[in-house]
Amino acid sequence: MFLIGTNTTEAHPVAGYKMRKAARRGAKLIVADPRRIELAEEADHWLRIQPGTDIPLLNGLMHIIIKEGLHNQSFIEERTENFEALRETVEKYTPDYVSRLTGVPVEDLYTVARLYATTDRAMLFYTLGITEHICGTNNVMSVANLAMLTGHLGRPGTGVNPIRGQNNVQGACDMGALPNVYTGYQKVTDPASRAKFEKAWGVPLPGEAGLMIPEMFEAAHHGELKAMYILGENPVLTDPDSNHIRAGLEKLEFLVVQELFMTETAEYADVVLPAASFAETDGTFTNTERRVQRVRQAIDPLPGMANWQSIMALGDRMGYPMNYRSAEEIFNEMASLTPSYAGISYARIEDKGLQWPCPSADHPGTPYLHASSFTRGKGLFQSIDHIPPAELPDREYPFLLSTGRILYHYNVTTPYSAGIQSIWSKEFAEVNPYDAERLGVESGDRVMVASRRGELTTRIGVTDRVPPGMIWMSFHYKDSPTNALTSNAVDPVTKTGEYKVCAVKMQKVAGE
Amino acid sequence: MDLIRIKIDGRDVEVPAGTTVLEAAEQAGIHIPRLCHDPELSRFGACRLCVVEIEGMRNLPASCVTAVASGMVVWTESPPVTEARKTILELLMANHPQDCLTCEKMGDCRLADYCYRYGVKEIPYKGKTHAYGVEEDNPFIVRDADKCILCGKCVRACAEITGKDNLDFAYRGFDTKVATFGDSPLLESDCVFCGSCVAVCPTGALMEKQMQGRARRYELKRVKTTCPFCGTGCNFELCVKEGKIMGVTTKSGGAVNGRSLCIKGRFGWDFVYSEKRLDTPYIKKNGKMEPATWDEALNVIAGRLGEIKQKYGPGAFAALSSARCTNEENYLVQKLVRVVMGTNNVDHCART
Incomplete structure (x- = not known):
């Protein structure tokens, strides 16, 4: 197990406990983290990297792996392309150079590179320690480079495993709560997808992608965005540079917030709607391993309505009546429009949940991806260079x-x-x-x-x-x-x- | 794998080599009583309640740590076995409080179950008893060491499920007890309050504080659901009495977590009953939030959003959906935004 940028025992405790158990049973554990987190103490190798030097570290490991011929030649030939470009890029990331940038001793770089490359099955895990950087996308692609270089993908006990932060962040993405895709990542810009949803929903739909969160607040600043509806999020506390967020919210002409509590964000609202909690609703969450599991109503909704009912009621008032009698009916409509969820139903996940893609009612679900090919076909190596963080300590802010x-x-x-x-x-x-x-x-x-x-x-x-x-x-x-x-x-x-x-x-x- | 054939209570059973007698009996549908054994924890062989008679063996071996051998003939409820079990239970009860009427564990206590099964009524042994007192100075776990039977399941759960190694046996002989390092209270120890020890405890020695004095175990309706904290997706049961959540319990099995949870999943659910929960809509009037009915609030929203769309076009509206909400809620939000407001300006905190 190679953990980079994940403090699993604190952020995903039960997953972290399982990692610790595996390490104690003899699985090798590598932890790259600037902090001496709990699993760093459990690790066979703890690489205390300087914050923001993930790319040099990963390139440095790949440099050693290629130099020593430990890369998986057959996997590279059969499943990937652009290997030569990667080889060229990592050429300059010599152990000495990488050690200077990351603070990791040269010997540790060699040990870890050899260990990861020569292990039969190795899993990479990361969370926001990788993504919450200006080079987050590049960090992720570097992690993927390392896995592809060694062929640690597409088999049980391997892979690149981002552990998702929120309980249903996977599901919210799957459901198309994103500006560029409908459910199951069907693009809004793709005419065929759009036609399908237009037909199902009975209205014409816009064809260009919408705004991402920071763009929304930018647009609010510039007076282009006038109204927002915010369900169950508190950007004032959780988004970066909160003063900028507050200023954006203040500029809106109309803000609706639906929340459990009068949050810092809700205080800016013109109308606040009470939300029902997880214990007050039926539905499903999709966890980090794409497992769709049931949420069941245990008590009456405190606000008098479950959230799916209040959202439906709003649609009603706005001239688009939706007549779902249960959360299950909503799920079924969604599944009928979403190939990766098509085979999932409440009856099938009554006991254990199912991992998508699950295209048909007799499909057993998919525990791991990329078994024989990647989404785009061949895995594409990316040449990625180090980008230092946007703001580093200086004299004034040391x-x-x-x-x-x-x-x-x-x-x-x-x-x-x-x-x-x-x-x-x-x-x-x-x-x-x-x-x-x-x-x-x-x-x-x-x-x-x-x-x-x-x-x-x-x-x-x-x-x-x-x-x-x-x-x-x-x-x-x-x-x-x-x-x-x-x-x-x-x-x-x-x-x-x-x-x-x-x-x-x-x-x-x-x-x- | 080698299969081994044995006879249990007259039934032929075939199991792989290395299987214990207890597990073999389980496969044949025979439940052998046990207090310290747990399929998810290492074998311990401490409580001796699982003793069985095996023809040709001199003593009654503990079935949880005895591997099957070819041709074994096992009796799980023969007179010597039941007599031994009764004696073991009497010895345990000799140093166990008998306040079962007010014990939180009543109805879900393995010790009581087995005393009932083997007819333990009078305790023939009289001797010293413990009087440690109850530790309840933390908001999550109540420890009553007087009710501990030293089965060691909490010690193993802490070490083997959570990996914190925060509990172990301390002292010797009659004074043996389960303790943290330095025998300090949980709050001052390395405890992370995951509650796995509570989930495995067979008696009233470890209990959820939130449920104290509020419900008998058999009154609880258990609603299986998925945890609302983090992306691991653990399952647990919300324990409900008269329409109110009393606590969270976990069960073996399940694809994700079994009985393991963290402090948030097991004890953090009480945010549901926070007095700060909103239970009615609010509309801001002259800078002040005023309570309103659903009707009023929905009408204001529909009216204002309609005006804004009319005046500025669909692009002037955006929605944030939620990674905390269900798939169904997220599906409806994006549908509402795209269909009713006519824009793709919908996002959530996936990237933040």
């Missing part, structure tokens, strides 16, 4: 701030759990003992942290989990809204914010 999730919280719902909040109610920013001493601060002290975009105060915990020069914070707490600090730089393709790296300064705050 610390590197990185952010993430902690075990006890899940984004913004858990602070409303009385039990959890009674114990973990405050941010404790992680500061290395070396820096703490220089600043004259101790665990429990309050500090002011400021970036070019905003500032906040937080308590600190002094720990060598973080290296000197780095501060790490979660983003769960209203009182220390970390995203007031984070960078507004985004990946050019996905528009994902660079939450993992920005420059800040820090000083002690007197008193309690």
Whole structure:
């Protein structure tokens, strides 16, 4: 198992527990992470890389693998193209150069490269430590390069495994809650797909892709976007550079927020609709392994309606009546329009769930992808060079701030759990003992942290989990809204914010 | 693989070599009582309740740690076996509180089940008993060491399911107890409050605090569902009494997590009952949020969105759907945006 940019035991605990179990049973564990996370302590090899140097690390490993002839020649020939370009690109990522950029000792690079390449079955895991960079897309493609180079794909116990953050982020994507695709990634720009949905829904549909989240807030700034409906998201707390988000929301003429709580975002709304929680609705979630599983209503919806009912009611008022009698009817309509879900029904997932693609009612589901070919046919190696983070520490802002999730919280719902909040109610920013001493601060002290975009105060915990020069914070707490600090730089393709790296300064705050 | 043929209670059973007698009996549909054995944990052989008679063997071996051998003849409920089990239970009960009437575990207690099965009424042994007291200073797990029978399942669950190694046996002999490092309370230990120890405990020694005093186990309606935190997609049961959630429990089996959960899944559900939950729509009037009916709120939304679409065109509207919501809700949101508002401006936090 090669983990890069995933603190699995905290962000996906049960998956993390399974990894730890596998490691203790003898599976080799490699962890690349700037922080000494729990699994780093469990790892056979922990590569403490400098934040934002994933590409040099991966290119460096590939450099060694190719130089030593450990690449999987037959897989490369049969299943991939553009290998020569990759070989050329990684040529300059010599162990010495990579070691200087990443901080990983040269010997470790050799050991890990050989171990990964020569293991029969090796799995790569990553999460937002890879994607939340300006080069997030390139990071992901580099990870894929490494897997293709060694043929660790398309068999059980291999593959590139992004562990999805939210409970149903996979499903929300599958359902076409994206500006460029309908359900099952059928493109809105493809006339045949569009015709299919126009026929099913009985209306003409727009043919050009819509706006992604950061573009929406940009458009709001410029007065082009006038109204928004936000269901179950709290961008003011969770999106990067929150002051920019707030300003965008303020400019809207009309904002509807549907939420469990009066969130920071809901306060900007003209109308707030109460939402029902997972316990108050029937439906399905699709997990990180594409497994579609049932959600079942256990109690009456607190707001009087499940969300599917209130959304339907809104459609009604706006002149488009939808007459679903149950969540199951909605699922069935969706499945009938979505080839990858076509074989899935509530009856079939009553007990265990099914992994898509599941094209027909007798299809057993698909536990792993790319068995005999990739989506585009052959796997395309990409030549990718190092891009440093958009904002690195300098004289004025000497610390590197990185952010993430902690075990006890899940984004913004858990602070409303009385039990959890009674114990973990405050941010404790992680500061290395070396820096703490220089600043004259101790665990429990309050500090002011400021970036070019905003500032906040937080308590600190002094720990060598973080290296000197780095501060790490979660983003769960209203009182220390970390995203007031984070960078507004985004990946050019996905528009994902660079939450993992920005420059800040820090000083002690007197008193309690 | 080599198949081995044995006889259990007169039935012929064929199982692979290496199978234990207990597992072989299970395959033949015979349930052998056990307290410390758990198919998902390492073999322990501590409680001795699973003893059986095997012809030709001098003692009664523990079936959970005895591998099958060709030609074995096993009796699982013969008089020597039931007598031994009764004695084992009497010895356990000699040092176990008998407050079953008010014990949280009543109705779901393996010790009580087996005492019932083997007719343990009087306890012939009198001796010292423990009086450790109850640890309940954390919001999640109540530990009552007096009710612990030292089966070690919590120790193994912590080490083998969660991998935290936070629990182990401490002290010796009669004083043996399950403890954290330094015998400190859970809150001061490395405990991550995943509650796997609670899920495997056969007695009332480890209980969910949230359920204390609120429901008998047999009153609970259990609704299987999928966890709303993180993308792992663990399954659990919401335990409901009179229309209210009392707690979360887990069961063996299942494709994703079995009985394993983290603190959020097992104990974080109470956000559902937060007093800050919104239960009615609000409309902002003169800068202040005023409660409104669904009718009023939906009419305002439909009216305003209609006007804005009319005035500025479909591109002036955008929606954020939610990675927390169900597939069905997400499907409806994108459909509403595309069909009613006529734009593809719909997204959610997939990339953030």
